[in-house]
Amino acid sequence: WSIPTPDGVFATVENSVHYALDTKLGAAEWKSLLPPGNGTIYLNGSGTRKAFTISLFHQLRCLDIIREGIVSFRNGASGAGGNPDDGSNRVLQHCMNYIRQMVLCRSTTQLQSVRNHTGTRITVSDVTQLCQDWTMVFDQAEKNYVQYSPSD
Template structure:
């Protein structure tokens, strides 16, 4: 029974890891043109945000992607680094409605970073079970399989660091309006219409290259 239960648990953990990385990829299917919700509020704060968006879209910063040890592990020792990926206010944009009430709406880049942090915390919660599985593997698996498992761990930890940098590089400035949930609480879920880049072009280009390889122009 012990031997049959181990593969099932390993499979579930593998599916979980692959699933969360697939979910994160969705966040990068954004366009350079942010979605702006219809607003009837004549707020100087909203106008200021439009100017900020324009500045962001026109900006260009060279960013060298590199490995960061502090972002490539699940140790609580490095939680502070992940906490600091967002500003102290959580990355919201505050504005006043027609009644003078202060509202807080979201900015996509910070929402994406928040989701990445939440996924990391979920992986931390599985830490004890993962360590237990590794101990069981060492008792039952060959040395070469154990080395392969360690390589896989390093791979998805690298992915967390890579995706964090990709979110920052993309700097999605989409305005995410707040809404009221069934409990009467203001929330920001980011589930809104967006103008996106046509990612199907990349799929087609990749598939086409299988039988019609691209030729680089050295000139």
């Protein structure tokens, strides 16, 4: 899947009223972060189509799975940290490990201020960061979905 590297875009990372952990609206906002088909990309090779995902979409999906695990745990469900043989627990463990690896792989040394120096620390970014503009990637993923999605 050959697409150009996303352009840089300046952004300030701030707290948001969106993406709540345990509300219907928050859950819908998390789901809306992925393009149609959950960001699955299909490529044709040797007459067969093969499914892939982009790391960005994998990370966003994993963050939503972790969010769901936190909500389940808070609500007393056994699948979030209870039975180690539970399928959802294995997916949650995969996601925690995958996000850990991606943070270690892609983190920067950008300094961030600490708002509260004692007790609970809240870290926020007081500087503008150079991020990637993923708009083109989402657009290409949507085009791929339209091209390869099964027709009714």
